[in-house]
Amino acid sequence: MRAQAVDDASVGVDWPLAAVRETLRNDGRYALTQGEDDARLVVDAEAWRAASGRSHRQIAKRGRGREWALIGGLAAAGLAVAATVFIGVPMAARPLAMHTPPKLEARFGANMEAQLRVPFRPCKGDPEAAELLSDLGYRLGEAADSPFEIRVRAVRAPFVNAFALPGGAILVTGPLIEEARGPDEVAAVLAHEIAHVERRHAMQAAWRAMGAGLLLDAVVGGGSGAGQQLIVLAGGFADHRFSRELEAEADARAIEILQAENISTKGMADFFGRLAHRGDDPRLRQAAEWFQTHPNTAGRAERARRAIRPGQPSMSERDWAVMGRVCRTGDEAKPKSRNTVR
Amino acid sequence: MDGAHTPVSTPASGETLTFGQTIAPGSLIGLSLKNGLLNIITLTLYRFWGKTEVRRRVWSHVTLNGEPFEYTGRGKELFLGFLTAMLLVGVPYLALILAIQFVSPLFAFLLVPVYIAVIVLVGMAIFMTWRYMASRTVWRGVRFQLRGKAGGYGWTYLGYALLNGVTLGWFSPAMTMRLAARIWGGMSYGDQPVSWKRANKHNLYGPFAIAWVVGLIGYFAMIAAMIPMFMEMGRSGTEPGAMFIVRVYGYAFVYALVIVIASAAYHAAVMREIAASIRFGDASLALDVKGGALLGLSLTNLLIIVLSLGFLQPVAMARSAKFMIERLTSAGVAPLDQAQQAPRGPKTGEGLADAFDVSPF
Incomplete structure (x- = not known):
C-alpha cells in the first residue's frame, strides 16, 4: 500500500463501498482491495466493521457462495467426464x-x-x-x-x-x-x-x-x-x-x-x-x-x-x-x- | 514522484531485511483433507484451486520486516494454463502416436526430435512457473517480476542436460548454479532488480563427489543383489511372482534412501550457495541449512506424504517453507521503498509444469 497510496494521498482514495473486498490478515487486520486494483488499504478490523456496517459474519460469508458455485460446477464437470469415461x-x-x-x-x-x-x-x-x-x-x-x-x-x-x-x-x-x-x-x-x-x-x-x-x-x-x-x-x-x-x-x-x-x-x-x-x-x-x-x-x-x-x-x-x-x-x-x- | 515520501536515494539508503514466519504446518491438515476430498469429487479438477488456497495460506504467514507476503494467484489461471498446455503439447503428441499406429511406423522417427523438444519444454515449464509465482507474489502491494525468455531458458536447459549426460553427471552442480543465476538474475521486486553474483562461499563439488560415488557404488550393489534373483528366475523359467516384484521394489527403495542420505549435504550446500549469491541492493542473504537438518526434513516429509497417501502434501510443503524461512537472514540494506509496481505478468500459470509434473513449488 505504498506506491499508489502516496500518489493518491493528495486526492484521497475513493472506492465505492460495494466494490471493496476484505481479506483477513494474520495480524487480525483487514487488507482492503477494490476489484483487480493493486492498491491495498490495511485497516483495523473493528474500526472497519464499524465504519462499513459489515459484521464479521457477513464478511466471512461473502465469497463462500462463489466457492460453492465453483465446487458445484467442477463436480458437475468431473461427473460428466466420469460418465463419458465409465459409461x-x-x-x-x-x-x-x-x-x-x-x-x-x-x-x-x-x-x-x-x-x-x-x-x-x-x-x-x-x-x-x-x-x-x-x-x-x-x-x-x-x-x-x-x-x-x-x-x-x-x-x-x-x-x-x-x-x-x-x-x-x-x-x-x-x-x-x-x-x-x-x-x-x-x-x-x-x-x-x-x-x-x-x-x-x-x-x-x-x-x-x-x-x-x-x-x-x-x-x-x-x-x-x-x-x-x-x-x-x-x-x-x-x-x-x-x-x-x-x-x-x-x-x-x-x-x-x-x-x-x-x-x-x-x-x-x-x-x-x-x-x-x-x-x-x-x-x-x-x-x-x-x-x-x-x-x-x-x-x-x-x-x-x-x-x-x-x-x-x-x-x-x-x-x-x-x-x-x-x-x-x-x-x-x-x-x-x-x-x-x- | 515519490520523492516527497522517501528521502533522496543515497548509496546506503533502504531497509535491512528481516524475515519472519508464523507457519503452523499442522493447521493445514484440515485444508489438505478438504482439498483431497474435493479432488476426488471433481475428478481432480479442483486441484488448481486447492493448490492456490494452500499457497495463499503459506504466503500470508511469511513476513518481511513485519509485513506479510500475499499470494494473488487464482485457481482459474492455473486451470486455463493447464488447458492451454494440453492443447499445445498433448494434441500434437497424440496426433503423432496415432500416426505411428494407423499411418506408418516410420512416424516413430519423429519421436526423437519430440523427446528432445520435451526436454526444452520441461526447461520452459520450470521458467514459466517461476515467472508466474513471482508475478503473483506481492509484498506491500508491489509484485515481483521475472524477466527473460522462457524459450532461452528451455534451450539452455537442454544444452546443460546434454552436457550433464556426457560428463556422467559431473556438470550437475554447475548446471544448478547457472540455472539459478538465470532465475535470480532476472528477478526484480517491482522495478528494483535482484542481482546474482556467484558467492563461491560454499564448496559444492566435495559433497557432490560423495553423493556421486555413493550413488555409483550403491547402484552396483543393488545390481549385484538382484543378479541371483534374476538367475534363479532364468533357471526355473517361471514368470516373476509377487514376491519377486516386492523384492525388486524393496531394493530400489533402499537405493533411493541411500541416495537421499548421501546427497543431503550436497543439496544443503547448493541452497546455502544460491542464497549467498543473491543480492538485493546492498542486502545479501544467508541460508543456514545443514545437511543433517535437511535430511531430517526430507525424511519426515516423505513419511508424512507416504503415510497419508499424498493427502498431506500441503503440510509437507508448509514444513519446507517454514524450514527455509527460519534459517534465512540478511545483512545490508535493500531499496524496498523505492520499488515501483511491476507489470501484471502472464495471464495463466504453470500449465506446462503441471502436465510434466516438474513444478519447483
Missing part, C-alpha cells in the same frame, strides 16, 4: 469399432505385428506343423463371420498365452501348444481368439483407450498429488471390467464356432479347468500370464463344461503329434525375451 465410451466403443473401416484396422494390425516381431520372434520349427496350425485357424475362421482372414502363427515366448491382433492375425505362444493335451484344446483357444477378431475387440479396446484413457489422463494430468492416483486406479478397474466382458463374449462365441465346426467343447472346459487349478501343478505356474489377461478362469471352465457337446476331434492323432513340433528346432536355446503384451 459413454464403453457403450460407444462397439459401434465405433464396427464402423471402423476394415482397411484402417488392418493397417493398425500390420503395424502392431511388425512391432511385436521384436519381443515375440516367430517359431522356426517344423514347417508342416506351422501349416497345420494355420489351417486349423483358417478352418475355424470360416465358421466365424470375421471381416478379416484369420492368420495364426506360433511365436516364441516364455509363457502360455495367445493374442488376437487387430486385422485377423493371431499369435499363439510355443508353451501354449506344449501345454495343450490335445488338438481340441488348441482349437478352443483359437476359436476364442477368432471370436475376438470377429467382434473386433482389439479395435474396441483401441477406441476405448483413446476415448476413456486419454480423457482421464488429460483431466488428471501428469501430477502425482492426492486423489490423482486414486482416479487413475479407478480407471484401471473400469478397464479390467471392460476386458472381462469382452472375454466372456469371446468365450460364448467360441463355443458357437466350435459347435459349428462339430468340434467338442470338452477341450475348452479341460484347458480352462487346468489353468484354474494351476496352483496344483508347478509346471502350470507359468500360465500366470494367461490368467492375468483372461481372468476368472474357474467360472469360465464351468460355463464351458455346461456347454459341452460331443464332436469330432479337430485333428488326427498323427497331425497333432506333428503340430507339437511347431516351435521345436531341436538345438535352440531358451527364448530370452520376457516381454509381455496384453
Whole structure:
C-alpha cells in the first residue's frame, strides 16, 4: 500500500463501498482491495466493521457462495467426464469399432505385428506343423463371420498365452501348444481368439483407450498429488471390467464356432479347468500370464463344461503329434525375451 | 514522484531485511483433507484451486520486516494454463502416436526430435512457473517480476542436460548454479532488480563427489543383489511372482534412501550457495541449512506424504517453507521503498509444469 497510496494521498482514495473486498490478515487486520486494483488499504478490523456496517459474519460469508458455485460446477464437470469415461465410451466403443473401416484396422494390425516381431520372434520349427496350425485357424475362421482372414502363427515366448491382433492375425505362444493335451484344446483357444477378431475387440479396446484413457489422463494430468492416483486406479478397474466382458463374449462365441465346426467343447472346459487349478501343478505356474489377461478362469471352465457337446476331434492323432513340433528346432536355446503384451 | 515520501536515494539508503514466519504446518491438515476430498469429487479438477488456497495460506504467514507476503494467484489461471498446455503439447503428441499406429511406423522417427523438444519444454515449464509465482507474489502491494525468455531458458536447459549426460553427471552442480543465476538474475521486486553474483562461499563439488560415488557404488550393489534373483528366475523359467516384484521394489527403495542420505549435504550446500549469491541492493542473504537438518526434513516429509497417501502434501510443503524461512537472514540494506509496481505478468500459470509434473513449488 505504498506506491499508489502516496500518489493518491493528495486526492484521497475513493472506492465505492460495494466494490471493496476484505481479506483477513494474520495480524487480525483487514487488507482492503477494490476489484483487480493493486492498491491495498490495511485497516483495523473493528474500526472497519464499524465504519462499513459489515459484521464479521457477513464478511466471512461473502465469497463462500462463489466457492460453492465453483465446487458445484467442477463436480458437475468431473461427473460428466466420469460418465463419458465409465459409461459413454464403453457403450460407444462397439459401434465405433464396427464402423471402423476394415482397411484402417488392418493397417493398425500390420503395424502392431511388425512391432511385436521384436519381443515375440516367430517359431522356426517344423514347417508342416506351422501349416497345420494355420489351417486349423483358417478352418475355424470360416465358421466365424470375421471381416478379416484369420492368420495364426506360433511365436516364441516364455509363457502360455495367445493374442488376437487387430486385422485377423493371431499369435499363439510355443508353451501354449506344449501345454495343450490335445488338438481340441488348441482349437478352443483359437476359436476364442477368432471370436475376438470377429467382434473386433482389439479395435474396441483401441477406441476405448483413446476415448476413456486419454480423457482421464488429460483431466488428471501428469501430477502425482492426492486423489490423482486414486482416479487413475479407478480407471484401471473400469478397464479390467471392460476386458472381462469382452472375454466372456469371446468365450460364448467360441463355443458357437466350435459347435459349428462339430468340434467338442470338452477341450475348452479341460484347458480352462487346468489353468484354474494351476496352483496344483508347478509346471502350470507359468500360465500366470494367461490368467492375468483372461481372468476368472474357474467360472469360465464351468460355463464351458455346461456347454459341452460331443464332436469330432479337430485333428488326427498323427497331425497333432506333428503340430507339437511347431516351435521345436531341436538345438535352440531358451527364448530370452520376457516381454509381455496384453 | 515519490520523492516527497522517501528521502533522496543515497548509496546506503533502504531497509535491512528481516524475515519472519508464523507457519503452523499442522493447521493445514484440515485444508489438505478438504482439498483431497474435493479432488476426488471433481475428478481432480479442483486441484488448481486447492493448490492456490494452500499457497495463499503459506504466503500470508511469511513476513518481511513485519509485513506479510500475499499470494494473488487464482485457481482459474492455473486451470486455463493447464488447458492451454494440453492443447499445445498433448494434441500434437497424440496426433503423432496415432500416426505411428494407423499411418506408418516410420512416424516413430519423429519421436526423437519430440523427446528432445520435451526436454526444452520441461526447461520452459520450470521458467514459466517461476515467472508466474513471482508475478503473483506481492509484498506491500508491489509484485515481483521475472524477466527473460522462457524459450532461452528451455534451450539452455537442454544444452546443460546434454552436457550433464556426457560428463556422467559431473556438470550437475554447475548446471544448478547457472540455472539459478538465470532465475535470480532476472528477478526484480517491482522495478528494483535482484542481482546474482556467484558467492563461491560454499564448496559444492566435495559433497557432490560423495553423493556421486555413493550413488555409483550403491547402484552396483543393488545390481549385484538382484543378479541371483534374476538367475534363479532364468533357471526355473517361471514368470516373476509377487514376491519377486516386492523384492525388486524393496531394493530400489533402499537405493533411493541411500541416495537421499548421501546427497543431503550436497543439496544443503547448493541452497546455502544460491542464497549467498543473491543480492538485493546492498542486502545479501544467508541460508543456514545443514545437511543433517535437511535430511531430517526430507525424511519426515516423505513419511508424512507416504503415510497419508499424498493427502498431506500441503503440510509437507508448509514444513519446507517454514524450514527455509527460519534459517534465512540478511545483512545490508535493500531499496524496498523505492520499488515501483511491476507489470501484471502472464495471464495463466504453470500449465506446462503441471502436465510434466516438474513444478519447483
